[in-house]
Amino acid sequence: MNSLLKKNLKSAFKGLQIEIPEKDRLIISAKKDTVLPILRFLKDTGYEHLALVSCVDWIEEKEFELIYILSAYMQKDSEYTDREKTNITLKTRISRENPDFFTVIPVFETAEPYEREIHELYGIHFEGHPRQVPLLLERNYKIPPFRKDFDTREYVKEVFDNIPFVEGRAGEE
Amino acid sequence: MRELELYFGPQHLGMVGNFSITLKVEGDRILEATSNPGYLHRGFEKLMELRKWIQNFPMVCRINVVEPDSMEMVYSMAVEKLAGIEVPERAQYIRSIYLELARVSSHLFGLWAYANMLGFDTVAQWAMYHRDLVLDLFEELTGGRVYHIYIWPGGVRRDFPQDFKDKIVNTLHSIGGCVPDYDATFFNNRIFYQRSKGIGKVTREEAKEMGATGQVLRATGMKYDIRKVEPYAAYDQVPWDVPTREDGDAYSRVWVIRDEMIESVHMIFKLLDKIPQGEVYNKVPNPFKWNIPKGEAYVRCESSRGELGLYLVSNGEDKPYRVHFRTPSYPHGLTILEKALKNESIADVGNIMISLYVVAPEIDR
Numbered sequence: 001m002n003s004l005l006k007k008n009l010k011s012a013f014k015g016l017q018i019e020i021p022e023k024d025r026l027i028i029s030a031k032k033d034t035v036l037p038i039l040r041f042l043k044d045t046g047y048e049h050l051a052l053v054s055c056v057d058w059i060e061e062k063e064f065e066l067i068y069i070l071s072a073y074m075q076k077d078s079e080y081t082d083r084e085k086t087n088i089t090l091k092t093r094i095s096r097e098n099p100d101f102f103t104v105i106p107v108f109e110t111a112e113p114y115e116r117e118i119h120e121l122y123g124i125h126f127e128g129h130p131r132q133v134p135l136l137l138e139r140n141y142k143i144p145p146f147r148k149d150f151d152t153r154e155y156v157k158e159v160f161d162n163i164p165f166v167e168g169r170a171g172e173e
Numbered sequence: 174m175r176e177l178e179l180y181f182g183p184q185h186l187g188m189v190g191n192f193s194i195t196l197k198v199e200g201d202r203i204l205e206a207t208s209n210p211g212y213l214h215r216g217f218e219k220l221m222e223l224r225k226w227i228q229n230f231p232m233v234c235r236i237n238v239v240e241p242d243s244m245e246m247v248y249s250m251a252v253e254k255l256a257g258i259e260v261p262e263r264a265q266y267i268r269s270i271y272l273e274l275a276r277v278s279s280h281l282f283g284l285w286a287y288a289n290m291l292g293f294d295t296v297a298q299w300a301m302y303h304r305d306l307v308l309d310l311f312e313e314l315t316g317g318r319v320y321h322i323y324i325w326p327g328g329v330r331r332d333f334p335q336d337f338k339d340k341i342v343n344t345l346h347s348i349g350g351c352v353p354d355y356d357a358t359f360f361n362n363r364i365f366y367q368r369s370k371g372i373g374k375v376t377r378e379e380a381k382e383m384g385a386t387g388q389v390l391r392a393t394g395m396k397y398d399i400r401k402v403e404p405y406a407a408y409d410q411v412p413w414d415v416p417t418r419e420d421g422d423a424y425s426r427v428w429v430i431r432d433e434m435i436e437s438v439h440m441i442f443k444l445l446d447k448i449p450q451g452e453v454y455n456k457v458p459n460p461f462k463w464n465i466p467k468g469e470a471y472v473r474c475e476s477s478r479g480e481l482g483l484y485l486v487s488n489g490e491d492k493p494y495r496v497h498f499r500t501p502s503y504p505h506g507l508t509i510l511e512k513a514l515k516n517e518s519i520a521d522v523g524n525i526m527i528s529l530y531v532v533a534p535e536i537d538r
Contacts, residue, residue, distance in 0.1 A: 024403070025471075050384055051473070052499040054484050067484065069471050069499070073381055074402075077395050077417070084402045087471055110384030113507040136211035136537055146219055 002026055002086060005045070012041060024085040032101070035092050039068065039107045047072045047088055053104075053114035055122050059148040063093045064124060066101060094124070102127040121146035174200045181522055183212050188523065189286045192506070192533035198519060206514035206522075208507050214537040221496045226252055226326075227460035229493070234320045236498060237535045239282050242275035243476035245324040247498075250405060250472040251485040252326040256457075256465045262407075263451040264328035269407040270444050271314070271323060272474075273437040274341070277348075278307040279477040280434045283530060287427060288359060290523045291368055296359045303348045310344055313337065328454035338445055345438050352435065360431055369423040373513045373525035376421055383512065384504040387479025388433075388530055391417045392425035399475035411443040423528035430530075464491050478502055478530045498538055506531035 006018045009028065016038075017029040030038055039050075047070040054067040068090040072083045094101055103126040104111045115126045116135045123144035126132065139159075143150045179196040182188035191212035197205040217236055221229045233248045234241035246268065253260065260268075281304040289297040308318045313334060315321040323330050359365055375385065377393040390397050396415040400408040416432030418425035457463065467489035473482040479501030488494035506529070513525050 048381060049386075051480065051482055052471070052484060052497065054495075054497040056486055056495045069482070069484065073390075074395055074397055078415075080401055084397075087473075089469075089471060108384075109382055110504050110508055113503065134211075136214040138211065145216065150219075152216075152219060152223065 005086075008045070009038070009041070013038060024082070024087060026086060026088045028088065028090045030090060030092050032092050032094055035066075035068075035090065036102070036104060036107065038090060039070075039104055042070055042088060042090075043107060046075070046083065047086075049073050050104075050108040050110050051087075053111050053118065055118045055124065055146075057096075057122065057146070057148045058093075059096070061093075062096045064096055064099055064122060065091055065093050066118075066124075067091050068104070099124040100127065101125070103129040105129065120144065123147065176204065179519070181519075189290065189527060190531075190533035192526075192531065192536070194510070194514070194522065194526070196514070196519070196522070201518045201520075203514050203517050203519065203522070206511050208510055210507065210533065210536045212537065213534045217538050218496045218498065221493055223492065225460060225491050226463055226465060226493065229496075230322045230325075231320070234322055235534075236538055237476070237500070237532060238319075239532050240275055240279035240477050241320050242272055242324070243474055243481050244498075245322060246272060246406075247472055247474050247476075247481050247483045248485075249324050249326050250474065251470050251483045252465065254470045254472055255468050255485065255487050256326065256463075258327045258457060259455055260328050261452045261455060263332075263449050264453045264455075265407040266410070266444055266448040267329050267333065267453060268324055269410075270341070270441050270448070271329070272406065273441045273444075274307055274310060276437050276477045277345075277434050278304045278311075280430050280437075281307070283430060283477070283527070287524075287527045290527055291365065293359055293362075293365070296355065299351065299355070303351065306344050306348060310337075310341060313340070325454070325457075327457045328452070330454070332453045341441065341445065345441060349435075349438055355431075360428065365427075366424065368521075368524065369427060369528065371420075372423040372521050373517065373528055374420070374422045375509060375513055379512065380421070380509070383508045385479070385509055387475070387477075387501050387505075388426045388429045389421075389479065389505055389509060391415065391429050392419075393417075393421040394419045399473050399480055403473065405474055407444060411440060411447060413440045413443070423524055426528045426530070462491070464489060473499070476501060478532065478535070479505070500535040500538070502531045502533075502535040505529045506533070506536050 002020055013034055019027040049071050051071055052069040056065040058065055070088040074084055101124055103115055115129055118124050119132045120134050121144055176199050179198050181196055182193035183191050193209040195207040196203050217232050233244050236244050281300045285297045285300040311321055312318050315323040380390050380393055394417050396417055398415045416429055416436055418429050465487045467487055469486045471484050473480055482499030484497040486495040510529055
């Protein structure tokens with residue numbers, strides 16, 4: 001089942017690396033510009049549930065890795081097959097210096113808040129995203145806070161150690 | 174008529190939890206809704222990168238305040254998968270029983286929120302009381318009432334205490350005995366029917382397009398449940414059914430929640446009958462010197478709200494390299510809610526939000 005999908009993917013797209021680490025998992029590593037066609041291909045094949053869009057900061061390799069996790073909804077209302085068990089991980093790497101990518105909203109509408117979050121936490125710009133405005137945070141950060149070079153402890157020291165005492169309280173004690 | 178912008182939450186009587194929605198209204202109709210999460214963003218996923226594998230448990234369970242147990246489960250599953258740890262059979266059964274108890278308590282909490290919002294204060298009080306009875310069970314089993322940290326890589330922390338089986342059965346019987354009361358006062362009540370029928374409708378196609386799972390999808394007739402799709406713990410050991418409804422509105426969703434609670438109780442009885450003897454814990458290495466091999470894993474389980482997933486990356490060190498939770502409320506609260514609120518009335522905002530089962534801490538993490 002999964003080996004058939006692997007074969008189909010290999011024949012449709014050149015230069016893909018596909019691993020099957022265990023029975024129900026498939027890991028595809030793709031080039032930046034093939035991500036959208038692959039997602040569309042997988043959606044048409046029936047993997048129409050985009051469960052997660054995630055990002056990993058590989059700081060030593062100077063790259064960001066974007067991860068799309070797909071699975072399938074059931075075709076019949078009460079029949080469970082091996083197809084829904086499969087989780088597909090699609091990975092692609094982009095350079096850390098120039099973190100530009102494009103949105104996948106035309107294929108998967110659910111990607112909208114995920115991309116918004118990644119834009120905020122990692123500073124990746126998604127071309128064509130309709131509202132790249134902050135989702136969770138309220139402060140402005142010098143470095144997007146989920147990057148590996150953001151030092152949490154230093155940030156806490158900088159921000160919260162500088163909050164002055166409530167007026168008069170220090171004098172009373 | 175004039176268009177107005179209206180802030181619904183976080184300080185609003187109709188809002189349950191730290192969440193807010195900006196509404197653009199014309200008269201009583203909603204033209205556009207925008208979800209604003211982030212009031213409870215604690216950056217747990219970043220903080221977890223700074224702590225050892227075991228030290229992360231107290232944080233993991235605080236991601237979803239209402240139902241911490243499936244969070245523990247999904248994190249344990251991911252760590253077990255990366256480290257290659259086996260779980261004894263008895264522990265699998267205990268995990269299932271424990272997670273179903275958690276599901277019942279979480280649904281009772283949800284019923285409290287929903288009934289309270291619709292003005293059924295009596296039902297809300299009953300649900301809260303019955304949830305407390307389940308929390309008593311948790312207290313005896315784990316020592317904690319709300320946050321338990323009971324599931325552990327390699328099994329569960331301790332076996333059932335003496336006579337605990339009987340206590341579970343007694344408690345569930347006393348809750349189950351009130352189901353006719355709940356039905357008469359709430360689920361079969363004309364007022365509930367009229368307040369929720371046809372409200373916040375999400376069709377099958379929309380639900381699939383927007384990444385719905387859990388009740389939102391099951392209320393449209395699809396028996397999509399990770400416990401069946403990709404069974405974990407002991408869910409494939411006993412027969413049970415996935416309750417569904419057809420209409421996809423608030424009424425159907427709340428009925429799915431009710432039926433699920435009853436199905437969970439039956440499942441607990443079946444699991445208790447079949448539970449084998451044996452160890453509940455496989456030893457893991459010293460947590461402070463525990464390096465997990467390099468790799469990545471995506472695991473998922475069914476929380477009381479839908480598909481709960483975890484993408485975990487290990488760098489071969491004693492701390493996780495990247496943690497990302499896929500929480501069910503995330504698409505429900507940010508994508509579906511915005512769509513479902515369009516053209517509804519202001520009075521139904523809370524109704525739709527709670528029937529979609531959105532819980533804010535899970536979105537913010």
